Amino acid sequence: MKILYKKLLLILLLGMTMSACKKFVDIAPSPQLIATDAIFSNDNTALSAVSGVYVQMRSGNPSFANGGIGIYAGLTADEIYNTSSSSTYDPYYNNNILSNDGNISDFWSTAYNTIYRTNAILQGLDKSNGLTSSVKDQLKGEMKVIRALIYFYLVNLYGDVPLITSPDYAQNGTAERAPTSQVYQQMIIDLTDAQGLLTNTYPSTGKLRPNKLTATALLARIYLFKKDWANAEAQSSAIINSNTYSILPDLNAVFLINSGETIWEIAPANNAANSAEASAFIPESSDVEPTFAINSYLLNLFDANDKRKTAWLGSNTIGSATYYYPNKLKNSSTTSITEYNVVFRLAEQYLIRAEARAQQNTNLPGAVNDLNMIHTRAGLSAYPTSMSQADCVLAIQKERHLELFTEWGNRWFDLKRWGTIDGVLGTEKPDWKPYAALFPLPLDQLTYNVKLTQNTGY
Numbered sequence: 001m002k003i004l005y006k007k008l009l010l011i012l013l014l015g016m017t018m019s020a021c022k023k024f025v026d027i028a029p030s031p032q033l034i035a036t037d038a039i040f041s042n043d044n045t046a047l048s049a050v051s052g053v054y055v056q057m058r059s060g061n062p063s064f065a066n067g068g069i070g071i072y073a074g075l076t077a078d079e080i081y082n083t084s085s086s087s088t089y090d091p092y093y094n095n096n097i098l099s100n101d102g103n104i105s106d107f108w109s110t111a112y113n114t115i116y117r118t119n120a121i122l123q124g125l126d127k128s129n130g131l132t133s134s135v136k137d138q139l140k141g142e143m144k145v146i147r148a149l150i151y152f153y154l155v156n157l158y159g160d161v162p163l164i165t166s167p168d169y170a171q172n173g174t175a176e177r178a179p180t181s182q183v184y185q186q187m188i189i190d191l192t193d194a195q196g197l198l199t200n201t202y203p204s205t206g207k208l209r210p211n212k213l214t215a216t217a218l219l220a221r222i223y224l225f226k227k228d229w230a231n232a233e234a235q236s237s238a239i240i241n242s243n244t245y246s247i248l249p250d251l252n253a254v255f256l257i258n259s260g261e262t263i264w265e266i267a268p269a270n271n272a273a274n275s276a277e278a279s280a281f282i283p284e285s286s287d288v289e290p291t292f293a294i295n296s297y298l299l300n301l302f303d304a305n306d307k308r309k310t311a312w313l314g315s316n317t318i319g320s321a322t323y324y325y326p327n328k329l330k331n332s333s334t335t336s337i338t339e340y341n342v343v344f345r346l347a348e349q350y351l352i353r354a355e356a357r358a359q360q361n362t363n364l365p366g367a368v369n370d371l372n373m374i375h376t377r378a379g380l381s382a383y384p385t386s387m388s389q390a391d392c393v394l395a396i397q398k399e400r401h402l403e404l405f406t407e408w409g410n411r412w413f414d415l416k417r418w419g420t421i422d423g424v425l426g427t428e429k430p431d432w433k434p435y436a437a438l439f440p441l442p443l444d445q446l447t448y449n450v451k452l453t454q455n456t457g458y
């Protein structure tokens with residue numbers, strides 16, 4: 001792996017005065033660099049170091065943690081297509097990505113850059129004696145959530161990846177790929193630790209920094225992906241039963257800032273921009289083709305009465321052709337800020353618990369009830385609680401496709417974990433090759449770190 005940092009640990013920080021009682025979102029990171037001992041000498045400087053991680057996650061437009069996964073994994077799956085030929089997007093839609101692709105390299109570098117920062121901050125926090133204990137616990141919990149989040153996406157995009165848990169850049173620059181199972185185990189350790197460090201109260205204005213339930217949301221998803229159904233049910237139940245969040249009846253309100261349904265949102269620097277997805281998906285005017293349009297497979301999956309089809313899809317008619325495009329996030333304005341980057345929301349947790357219950361086959365009525373929380377919100381008739389396990393599982397899979405489309409690669413990952421990717425994409429994309437289920441490792445990283453090996457087929 002490329003050596004991202006060639007100097008001793010330095011972190012973005014600080015060039016301003018601030019009050020100890022300021023909210024996190026009021027503390028802007030500085031482009032200046034200072035030594036780590038100074039960073040973790042007091043609460044404010046430590047908070048500023050952590051704020052730099054969130055700013056980095058929202059850097060680039062789109063990028064790894066700022067809309068890029070939803071867009072590029074939406075292309076590789078069966079959700080969207082680019083309406084005009086593009087050397088940037090064609091390889092993803094055609095599942096013919098090259099290892100020297102710029103986005104593949106950027107995704108990898110951005111992810112490990114963020115991991116490096118979280119590792120450095122965690123090390124600094126462990127060594128520090130100058131922080132308030134509650135602040136120290138909170139910041140450690142946040143960094144563990146972020147590290148687990150980044151690793152979740154790395155393994156689901158690339159498969160086995162280097163597992164880096166220290167800021168020793170020299171050692172990390174020659175790290176081999178770790179088995180996906182080992183990386184998942186580290187995620188579980190991090191998130192379990194985070195649950196013990198965080199509280200249910202958000203430490204920021206709105207939902208801009210993780211709380212305990214944020215860690216729980218990711219843990220529920222990870223257990224689902226590992227087919228640990230009992231733990232997936234338990235973790236999603238902890239969120240649902242907390243009554244902290246609610247399924248909103250108005251679909252147009254789901255993705256608004258501080259929505260009652262969102263569990264974690266990430267804001268840009270100075271909270272000064274809407275989501276990257278809105279900028280990418282919403283066409284400039286009603287008389288131009290959108291850059292990305294909804295795949296006919298997904299479009300035809302919507303029932304005529306499904307409110308999501310009208311609330312979450314936009315359309316432009318150009319000549320005789322009508323293009324439907326993702327319209328969950330509706331504001332691409334640079335002046336009126338109404339939407340941030342939504343990482344987790346409650347609807348997913350109901351679908352996680354529904355699937356976990358259905359797979360255990362011990363509480364099918366409960367699984368159906370969870371499914372219906374999402375299904376009926378869309379204006380559709382409730383599924384009967386007497387449905388069979390097989391029918392329930394298929395209904396949940398369909399509901400995930402309709403509810404979570406273009407959100408953080410959910411569909412792409414679901415097709416792989418369900419083992420249906422070859423059948424679905426083999427039908428939708430005649431040139432589909434099974435090896436394309438994993439992205440190639442970036443060529444530059446293979447050059448920098450000779451211990452890395454390329455995924456099969458590339």
